[in-house]
Structure formats: structure tokens, C-alpha cells
Amino acid sequence: MGELQTNEAGYDEMADIDFSDSELVSHVRDALRSVSQGDNDRYYQLIEVMHYMEHLAPDEVALLVTSLKALCGAVSYIDIIHHESLLSSIFGMSMWNYGPDVMDALMELITSLAVSSGKFIDSCLEMLVCNFLPPQSFLHLLRSPHGLARKEQVLDRVHSALRDIADLVPLAPSRLLPIILQRRPHTDAKEALIVIYVENMLRLESSAIGEHVGSEMLKAVVDRLIELDVKIGWDDILQEDSSKGIFDMELEDEEIAGDANKDGSEFPKGTLNRQSLGGNTDADKLDSLMVLTCEHLKLCADGDRLIEVFETLFKSFEMTVLNAYKSKFTQFVMFYACSLNPENCGVRFAVSLADIFTCKVYPPLTRMSAVAYLASYLSRGRFLSSSLAANTLERLVDWCFEYCQVQDGAINPEAHRIFYSGCQAIMYVLCFRMRSMMDVPCLKLQLLRMPLEPVLRHPLDPLKVCLPSIVEEFLRQAKAARLFTVSETFLFNNLLESDISKAFGGMERLDMFFPFDPCLLKKCDRFICPNFIYWSMVKTTYDDDEYGSSDEDSDKDFGDGNEGFVDDGMARSFEQNEFDFDEFEYSLNKMSITPRSTLNHMLADNLHTPMRMPARIRPSTSPEFL
Amino acid sequence: MEGLKVSDANLVVYVHPSKATKVPQAILRELSSLLFKFSEIFDGVVLAYDVNIQNKTAKILPGIYPYFGVRLKAKLLLLSPKPDMLLEGKVVKLTKESIHVIVLGFSSATITEEDIREEFTYKLKHGQEVFASTSHKRHVIKVGDMIRFLVKSLDEEILHISGSLIPAQTGSIRWLDKHVEEGSQPERSTKKRRERDRGREMQEDYTGLVSEGAFSLSNDHRPKKSKRRRTVEP
Numbered sequence: 001m002g003e004l005q006t007n008e009a010g011y012d013e014m015a016d017i018d019f020s021d022s023e024l025v026s027h028v029r030d031a032l033r034s035v036s037q038g039d040n041d042r043y044y045q046l047i048e049v050m051h052y053m054e055h056l057a058p059d060e061v062a063l064l065v066t067s068l069k070a071l072c073g074a075v076s077y078i079d080i081i082h083h084e085s086l087l088s089s090i091f092g093m094s095m096w097n098y099g100p101d102v103m104d105a106l107m108e109l110i111t112s113l114a115v116s117s118g119k120f121i122d123s124c125l126e127m128l129v130c131n132f133l134p135p136q137s138f139l140h141l142l143r144s145p146h147g148l149a150r151k152e153q154v155l156d157r158v159h160s161a162l163r164d165i166a167d168l169v170p171l172a173p174s175r176l177l178p179i180i181l182q183r184r185p186h187t188d189a190k191e192a193l194i195v196i197y198v199e200n201m202l203r204l205e206s207s208a209i210g211e212h213v214g215s216e217m218l219k220a221v222v223d224r225l226i227e228l229d230v231k232i233g234w235d236d237i238l239q240e241d242s243s244k245g246i247f248d249m250e251l252e253d254e255e256i257a258g259d260a261n262k263d264g265s266e267f268p269k270g271t272l273n274r275q276s277l278g279g280n281t282d283a284d285k286l287d288s289l290m291v292l293t294c295e296h297l298k299l300c301a302d303g304d305r306l307i308e309v310f311e312t313l314f315k316s317f318e319m320t321v322l323n324a325y326k327s328k329f330t331q332f333v334m335f336y337a338c339s340l341n342p343e344n345c346g347v348r349f350a351v352s353l354a355d356i357f358t359c360k361v362y363p364p365l366t367r368m369s370a371v372a373y374l375a376s377y378l379s380r381g382r383f384l385s386s387s388l389a390a391n392t393l394e395r396l397v398d399w400c401f402e403y404c405q406v407q408d409g410a411i412n413p414e415a416h417r418i419f420y421s422g423c424q425a426i427m428y429v430l431c432f433r434m435r436s437m438m439d440v441p442c443l444k445l446q447l448l449r450m451p452l453e454p455v456l457r458h459p460l461d462p463l464k465v466c467l468p469s470i471v472e473e474f475l476r477q478a479k480a481a482r483l484f485t486v487s488e489t490f491l492f493n494n495l496l497e498s499d500i501s502k503a504f505g506g507m508e509r510l511d512m513f514f515p516f517d518p519c520l521l522k523k524c525d526r527f528i529c530p531n532f533i534y535w536s537m538v539k540t541t542y543d544d545d546e547y548g549s550s551d552e553d554s555d556k557d558f559g560d561g562n563e564g565f566v567d568d569g570m571a572r573s574f575e576q577n578e579f580d581f582d583e584f585e586y587s588l589n590k591m592s593i594t595p596r597s598t599l600n601h602m603l604a605d606n607l608h609t610p611m612r613m614p615a616r617i618r619p620s621t622s623p624e625f626l
Numbered sequence: 627m628e629g630l631k632v633s634d635a636n637l638v639v640y641v642h643p644s645k646a647t648k649v650p651q652a653i654l655r656e657l658s659s660l661l662f663k664f665s666e667i668f669d670g671v672v673l674a675y676d677v678n679i680q681n682k683t684a685k686i687l688p689g690i691y692p693y694f695g696v697r698l699k700a701k702l703l704l705l706s707p708k709p710d711m712l713l714e715g716k717v718v719k720l721t722k723e724s725i726h727v728i729v730l731g732f733s734s735a736t737i738t739e740e741d742i743r744e745e746f747t748y749k750l751k752h753g754q755e756v757f758a759s760t761s762h763k764r765h766v767i768k769v770g771d772m773i774r775f776l777v778k779s780l781d782e783e784i785l786h787i788s789g790s791l792i793p794a795q796t797g798s799i800r801w802l803d804k805h806v807e808e809g810s811q812p813e814r815s816t817k818k819r820r821e822r823d824r825g826r827e828m829q830e831d832y833t834g835l836v837s838e839g840a841f842s843l844s845n846d847h848r849p850k851k852s853k854r855r856r857t858v859e860p
Contacts, residue, residue, distance in 0.1 A: 025723075073723050076738040115719070115726055116736055117788065118781030168718055168726050169734040171662065171785055 024066060025073035032077040032086075043086065046071075050089040054097050061102060068105035075109070075116040087120075091127040095154045096134045103153060107161045115168040124165065125176050129183045131158045132200040133193055142192055151196075159203060166209050173212035180204070180213075181220055187227050191285045198224060198289050202296040206303075215312040221293060222316040225330040228286040232328060283521065286329055290524035294336045301340040310337055310345040314352060322356075322369055331373065331515045332528050335381065339531035342383040350374060350384070350392050357422065358399050368421040369513065371396070375425035376516035379432035382533045386436045389429060390443045396426050397450040404458040411461050423455065423462035427474040428514070434477045435539045453484040467512065480542035628711040629777070633668060633702045640693040641684070649684075653677060653696060662732055664782040670706030671785060673730070705730065707777045707787055714799060717771050720755045722748045727773060727789065735787035737775055742791045765801040772799045 019027075031042035049067045052060050071078075071090075078087065090110075095103050114124035131154060134142060141147035166172045180201065185193045198221055204210060205217040300309045317334050321327050338346040356362055356370035374396075378389045400422045413420060430437075437443040456463055463471050478484060519528045637657075645652035660672040677700045684694040707713055707729075715729035725742065727735040746757040746767065759765035767773055775789040775796050791797060 022722075076723065076736075076740070112721075112724075115734065116724065116738075118784035118786030121784055121786070168728070169784070169786070170728060170732045171734070175784065 021069070021073070024070040028067070028070040029074045029077050032074060032079075032083060035082050036079070043083075047086050047089050050086070050093065056098075061099065064098075065101050065105045068102070068109045072105070072109045072112045075112045078113065078116075078120075080119050087123070091123055093127075094135050095131045095157065096138050096150060100153055103157050107157045111161050111164045111168075114165045114172070121165070121169060121172060122175055122179070125162070125172065126179050126183070128158050128162055129176070129179050132183075132197055133185070134196070139190065139192055142196075155200065155203070159200075159207060162204070163208055166212075173209050176209070177213050177216050180217070184220070184224065187224075187231060187282070187285075191281065191288060194224075194285055195288045195292065198292055202292060205309075206296070206299065214309075215315075218309065218312045219316040219319075221289070222313070222330065222333065223320060225286060225289055225293065225333065226320050226324050226327060228282050228289065229327055229330045230324060231282045232280060232286070287521040287523045290329060290333065290521060291527070293333050294524055294527040297333070297337050297340060306337065306341050307344055310341070310348065313337055314349065318352075318356070322373065323366060326513050327515065329519060329521055329524075332519050332521075332524065335377065335516055335531070336527050338377075338381065339383045342381075342385075346381065346384055347388060350378060350388060353377070354392055354395050357418075358395070364418055367418050371418075371421050371425045372513045373515050375428045376514045378429045380516040380533050382531045386433060386440060386443055389433045390437055390446050393426060393429055393433075394446065394450055396422055397452055397455060400426070400455045401451040404455055404460055407458075407460060410459055411465060413465050416460055419460065420462055420465045424466040424470060426452070426455075427466060427470050431470060431473045431477060431540075432533065432535075432538050434481055434483070435541045435543070438481050438541060447483070477541040480540070627714045627774075629705055629707040629713055630673075631670070631704050631706065633670075633704055635668065635700045635702050637698050637700055638695045639698060640687070640695050643692050643694070646694075649696060650679070653679070653698065657700065662785070664780075664785060668702060668704055668706075670704030671733070672702050673705055674703040676701040705733070707733075707780050709777050709779060711777045712774050712795065713777055713787065713789070714772055714774050717767060717769050717773055720757065720767070720769050722755075725757065725767065725773075725791070727775065727787075729787065733785045733787060735775065735789045737789040737791055741778065741789065743794075743796075746791065746797075759797070762801065762805070765797055767798050773797060774799050774802060 027042075028046065031046055034040070035043045046067060049064055052064050056064070080087065090106075090113075093106060095106060098106070110124050110127060113120045115121075134151070134154075138147065138150075142151065162172075162176070166176075183197075185197055187194070201217045201221055205214040205221075210217070297306065297309070300306045313334060317331070321330050321334070324330070334349060338349050353370045353374040357367050357374065359367075362370070374392065378384060378392060400419060403416075403419050403422075407416065407419075434447075437447050463475075516532075518532070518534060519525050639653050639656045641649055641652045641656075654677070657672075657675050657677060660675075662671060662673070664671050677698055679696065679698045681697070684696045686692050686694045713729050713735070715727035715733075715735055717725055718728050719726035723739050725737040727737065729735055742757060745759050745761050747760055749756055749758050751758065751766070751768075754768055756766050756768040758767075773791075773796070775791055776793050778788040778790050780787050795802065
């Protein structure tokens with residue numbers, strides 16, 4: 001081996017001491033060996049060098065690098081008992097404190113140590129995993145260019161060391177997994193730490209080791225999302241009161257909450273308002289992690305491995321998200337993954353959810369949750385074709401039809417809750433999709449052939465049990481589309497939910513669960529928004545007939561300009577609404593059915609928010625409409 | 627290669643009642659959990675299994691969860707490296723201080739400087755790090771080669787082998803096989819040879835890592851069949 005590099009500018013002091021590498025190695029070996037004979041002087045000197053920290057002088061850097069390299073040659077002499085303090089000093093070193101030279105030497109040492117014997121491998125992997133995170137003192141630098149550069153330097157080396165170790169010790173990845181899971185920062189930790197750790201997990205997923213640990217990494221990331229998700233209570237988002245609309249996460253609700261806090265003295269301006277989530281650190285953390293995950297999925301899609309990643313994601317979804325009590329945000333990861341590959345993943349998601357719903361093996365709550373996801377997904381996914389929606393609907397209707405064939409007896413929300421949730425899902429999807437299906441002759445035929453009427457008119461009477469707001473909107477559209485003759489008059493008394501619907505929803509209120517209602521997380525919304533159908537974009541069957549020319553905007557929108565969307569039919573082109581985006585987004589998010597709680601707010605809003613949705617797409621249950 | 631053996635095992639697998647409709651899968655899953663782990667009961671690492679369910683009756687255990695015990699016979703392919711056995715593996719890293727080897731694609735082995743016999747010296751040949759024998763000019767160990775080495779010890783948890791190149795019958799397999807008639811290596815019994823060859827096949831099956839290099843190189847340098855191959859083929 002060549003001589004040690006001692007001729008760099010800062011290393012002048014070392015220049016006259018001209019050891020060869022092998023001399024250094026044997027010096028260190030002697031130092032290590034002498035410990036068991038009771039001679040600790042040189043050994044302690046060595047340890048002292050390992051404790052050199054930040055702001056090192058060039059000669060200190062040189063000494064540290066030299067020592068690390070020499071130790072690297074002497075790893076077989078390191079004894080786990082005799083040299084415990086040396087080992088703990090080495091494992092306690094943080095890469096973030098050093099320059100590239102020291103980092104390289106340290107990684108080389110760790111790699112050699114890990115592969116030298118089975119004893120050190122866990123500690124070495126643990127040390128590397130610890131280096132995923134910067135020390136506390138470094139946190140404030142993370143956003144600076146210097147900090148970012150350092151982060152790149154450290155993480156590149158840590159990951160390449162992990163790869164090197166896995167190359168030499170093929171079973172190392174299986175040891176790595178529990179360490180990574182165990183070392184995860186707590187959900188209460190600083191956002192920066194949680195984010196950087198997840199970043200590393202996703203990086204591992206896409207690395208060569210990902211073949212072994214990737215799926216577990218993804219699952220762990222989803223678990224982390226759901227952990228944060230459940231920490232954000234529904235109360236943080238909306239008020240649990242009778243004024244809640246079917247579209248649960250309506251921003252209007254939040255504004256009411258926000259306004260109430262300020263005694264109504266201030267009113268939200270025309271920007272997207274997420275007051276109730278503002279300042280919620282868990283929501284911020286979740287938002288950042290969702291962005292990371294979505295970016296990762298995008299990379300997977302670009303690298304043509306989305307389909308395999310999606311399999312893992314779906315398993316994880318089925319295990320955790322589906323059964324989590326009204327998960328609020330995590331499911332949008334699935335939504336985004338589906339939007340990246342509608343032909344495969346998008347269809348797979350819908351089919352699998354329908355499978356779960358129709359399969360008797362699953363517990364009732366899981367099946368109800370699955371159909372709630374399915375309904376919300378089919379309604380909101382802008383990337384989904386109407387024919388997929390029609391086929392899935394057909395499956396649901398057939399299932400419901402078969403179900404009522406063998407049932408007799410009257411309304412029983414509790415006993416037939418799966419059936420009712422199925423019916424509600426069918427109606428919900430049709431609220432969004434009926435018009436687009438009616439516009440395509442073959443889909444119209446398919447829809448008309450479905451045994452919808454026998455199901456809805458069955459003595460089990462789903463129309464009386466499902467959420468009145470959905471039933472009413474559905475009947476209105478069905479009437480306009482002449483789907484079947486709506487003879488019975490329903491008196492809803494402006495109820496948004498009825499006691500019967502509460503009953504079938506059960507304690508968990510699955511009757512009111514619409515998982516893909518507009519996402520309230522600011523940052524990750526940019527991934528979701530372009531693929532999302534807001535209620536305001538939906539063309540209903542009664543659109544043209546009832547409010548034909550009352551709205552100039554609509555004429556423009558439904559004119560010949562949006563042919564690109566004719567096949568898909570239901571959504572108004574996003575691009576055509578290129579007026580102030582914020583305002584547009586604001587208006588989009590105003591899902592109609594949510595009522596105002598007080599007249600005061602109605603007036604206030606009418607005065608102060610000129611960007612209200614045109615009345616015609618606000619379904620009729622809204623109080624101001626009646 | 628030594629250390630490989632096939633054992634007949636009589637096993638009882640306890641299956642969770644929820645898996646009652648898919649017992650075969652449950653059994654395979656259970657057996658798969660044994661793979662690539664050292665098992666004290668079998669005294670080795672399970673590499674492969676061939677399972678044979680004896681009969682359709684199973685004993686139901688009393689308890690809150692009525693697990694049922696399925697009796698089965700399985701043939702297990704085991705790797706149980708014992709000290710002083712000769713194993714074969716592929717060199718994946720070579721430094722002045724150590725040689726790193728992977729055995730059968732999953733078990734790592736390290737041979738440190740002290741355990742490499744004096745005959746071998748560390749050299750840089752054409753920019754490549756090698757250990758070259760001073761007594762036999764053609765006996766060279768480099769990254770990608772298959773070597774035969776002696777087991778010193780095994781870390782059962784991580785399946786890490788500490789090896790040695792001290793005995794004369796160790797070193798590059800390519801060279802050893804060619805010079806086996808020189809008497810440095812004791813004649814092997816047919817059984818051992820069969821085992822060794824099974825090991826080879828295993829290696830091809832189990833790892834993408836197995837050196838095409840090791841085999842193709844031998845072809846490059848020696849167009850004729852090697853002695854070893856000749857003895858094996860009928």
C-alpha cells in the first residue's frame with residue numbers, strides 16, 4: 001500500500017512523521033493487544049482521538065482519519081469485551097459532525113467491523129441507522145445550503161455502507177429491519193427528525209437492499225402515517241354536531257369553527273382555509289410525510305416498479321388503514337398511487353375493495369368500510385373511467401339484489417347494515433357519476449339494466465335508511481335522468497342524517513364515512529388535487545334542465561371547449577378554470593351539502609366571500625337554498 | 627463440500643384454527659420460517675425441505691385456540707458447518723487483512739490475515755488485489771474465485787463463519803482440483819463427493835451471486851474437462 005497522504009496543505013505538521021500504513025496498523029494492533037496485558041496507555045490515546053468532535057484543526061482531522069484507517073486494518077484484533085470503551089466511542093460518533101475525509105474513514109471502519117465477525121454486525125447497523133438522524137445541534141442547520149450538502153454527504157455514505165455490508169453479509173438486511181423499526185423517532189419528535197427518518201426508509205426501499213426490506217419499509221411508513229393520522233382527532237377537523245353534511249370534511253365547517261372562536265368578528269378571506277388544522281403539529285408532520293411518500297411513489301412510477309410497490313401498499317392498506325377508525329388522510333397515498341397508474345393500480349384497487357365487500361370472510365365493519373372507500377374512490381377519482389365505475393356498480397347492485405332476494409321482513413338497520421352500506425355506496429357513486437354514464441349510450445344501457453329499482457324498493461327500504469342527503473340528491477338525479485319512476489315522495493325535513501341511518505352506521509358511524517372527501521393537508525394537496533373530482537365539478541343529470549342559463553360560467557364550461565373530458569364525461573376541465581387558482585380551489589372545496597349553522601354566518605359569507613359556488617350545483621338540502 | 631446433509635424429520639406442525647381451510651399453505655409457511663436460520667434441534671441451517679403429510683387426521687389441542695397438530699415427515703437439507711470441516715464459497719472481498727467469502731449465497735465467512743498460511747502473500751496484480759502462493763505460481767486467490775477453506779467457528783445467530791486457509795488442502799478450488807493428484811488432498815469418498823456436488827448445484831440454485839466467473843474462468847483456461855468433473859460424470 002502507498003504511503004499515507006500527508007502532503008496536503010494543512011497537514012504540514014505531519015509531513016515529517018512518515019509512517020507507512022502497515023506500520024500504523026501494527027501500532028494500533030499492539031495497542032489493542034496490550035489491553036489484555038494491562039497496558040492501556042496507547043489504547044486510551046486511541047479512544048481520546050475518537051472523541052474529537054466539531055471544529056477540528058487540520059492536524060486533528062488527519063490524526064482522526066489516520067487512526068480510523070489504522071483501526072480498519074486491525075478490526076480482527078478488536079475484542080467485544082476488552083475494547084468495549086473503544087467500540088462504544090466509535091459507535092457513538094455522529095457522521096454529521098465531520099468532514100468528508102473522516103466520514104469516509106469512519107464508514108470504511110464500520111463496514112470492516114460489521115463484516116469481520118458476527119458479533120459486531122448489529123451494533124454497526126445500529127450505528128448506521130442512528131446516523132439517519134442529525135444530532136440535535138445540527139437541526140437548525142438542516143435547511144441551510146450547507147446543512148443540505150452535509151445531509152447529502154452523510155446519507156450517501158450511510159446508505160452505501162449499508163449496501164456494502166449487505167453485499168458481504170447476505171443476511172444483514174434481515175438484521176437491519178428490526179433495528180430500523182425500533183429506532184424510529186417517536187411521533188412526538190420534531191417534524192424534521194420524523195421526516196428525515198422516513199426519507200431514509202423510503203430511500204432504503206428503493207435501494208438494492210429494498211429487495212429484502214422494501215415491503216416492510218413501506219408498511220412501516222404507512223404505519224407511521226396512520227399513527228399520526230389517528231392522533232389528529234375528528235374534533236380537530238370539524239365539530240360533531242347535527243349540522244354536519246354528508247361530505248364530512250367540508251371546509252365550511254371549519255370556517256364556522258374558526259369564526260366561532262373569533263366571535264364572528266373576522267371572516268375568512270377567499271383562500272383555502274384550514275384553520276382548524278392550522279397549528280396542529282401532527283397535521284404538519286403528516287402532511288410532510290405524505291408529500292415524501294407521494295414523491296416516492298412518483299419515483300417508483302417513473303422507475304416502472306409501481307405495480308409491485310402497489311401490491312405492498314394495498315396489503316398494508318388492507319391491514320391497517322381499512323380498519324383504522326375513519327382514517328382521515330393516509331388513504332390519499334392509495335389514491336395518489338392509483339392516479340399514477342389508473343389502468344392497473346386504479347382498477348386493482350376498485351376490484352379488491354369490491355372483493356372485500358362481497359366476501360363473507362371479512363367482518364362486517366371491514367366490509368362496510370371497504371364499500372365506503374370504494375364509493376368515495378369511484379366518485380372522486382378523476383382518472384377513473386366511467387365504465388369502471390359502471391362495472392363496479394353493477395357488481396354492487398347485483399350483490400344487493402341477491403341479498404334482498406333471500407331476505408324478507410322490514411327495515412332493520414342493524415341487522416342489514418352491510419346491505420344498507422352497499423346501497424348507500426351505489427347511490428353516492430351515482431350522485432357523482434350518473435350524468436357521465438347517461439351520456440354514453442352503452443353505459444346508459446348498462447345502468448338501466450341494473451336491478452336498481454327492485455333493490456331500492458325492497459321492503460328493507462334502503463331509501464329510508466341511508467343518509468337522507470344522499471338519497472335526496474340521488475332521487476333528484478334519478479328523476480331527471482328517468483332512471484326509474486320516482487313516485488313515492490320522501491319528506492326529509494332537511495335532515496342531513498336520520499336516526500335510522502345512524503343505526504345502520506353503528507357506533508363508528510360508517511354511514512357517514514367518505515374517506516376521499518377533499519384532503520385538508522396543504523402540501524400534499526398538490527398531488528391529489530389534479531386527480532380529484534370536487535363536487536363543484538360534477539355535472540348532474542338535472543343541470544341543464546333546471547338551471548340551464550342562469551349561470552354564465554357554466555355555459556362556458558359546458559360548451560364545446562371541454563371535449564377532452566367528454567369521454568370521461570363528468571368533470572369540468574380543470575384548466576378551463578384558470579382564474580385565480582386559490583379562489584377556484586376555495587370554491588371547489590365548498591362541497592355543497594354542508595349547511596350553515598346560523599343565519600348570521602350565511603349573511604356574513606354572502607357578503608364577504610364573493611367566490612361562492614354557483615347555486616345550481618349546490619344541492620338542495622342546503623338551508624339557504626330552501 | 628462438507629457440512630451438507632439430508633435429514634429425515636418427523637415433525638408436528640401446530641396450525642391455527644383460522645388456517646383450517648388451507649392447511650398445506652399453513653404448513654409450508656411454518657416450515658419456511660425455519661429457512662436460513664440455525665436450528666439447534668436439527669443442528670444446522672435448513673436450506674430446503676420436502677414435506678410429506680402422513681395422514682389427514684390431526685390432533686386438536688385443548689385450549690382457547692384449538693390449534694391442531696399435523697404430523698408430517700419432511701426431508702430437510704441442512705447445512706451444519708462444524709469446526710474442521712471444509713467448506714466452499716465465493717470470494718467477495720479481499721484486503722491485505724482479510725478475505726471475505728459467501729457460502730451458498732447466504733452465509734458470510736471471513737478469513738483473517740493470521741489464518742492465511744504463510745505460503746500466500748498479498749499482492750497487487752494488474753491493479754487487482756490477490757493472495758498469491760509463493761510455492762505454486764498459478765495458485766492465486768482473487769475476488770470472484772471459489773475457494774475451499776476450513777471452518778474455525780460458526781456464529782449461529784448471524785450464520786457467520788470464521789475460516790482458515792492454514793491446511794494445505796485449502797485454497798482456490800480451481801487450482802486444488804487440478805493438482806489433487808499431487809497428494810496434498812486425501813482421496814474423497816464417493817459420498818462426500820456426491821455431497822460436494824450437491825452443494826454446487828445448490829449454489830447455482832440459491833444464489834444469483836454464484837460466480838459465473840468461477841466456472842467460466844475454468845473453461846477459459848482449460849478447454850478440457852477438469853479432473854473433478856471427469857470423476858463425477860459416469
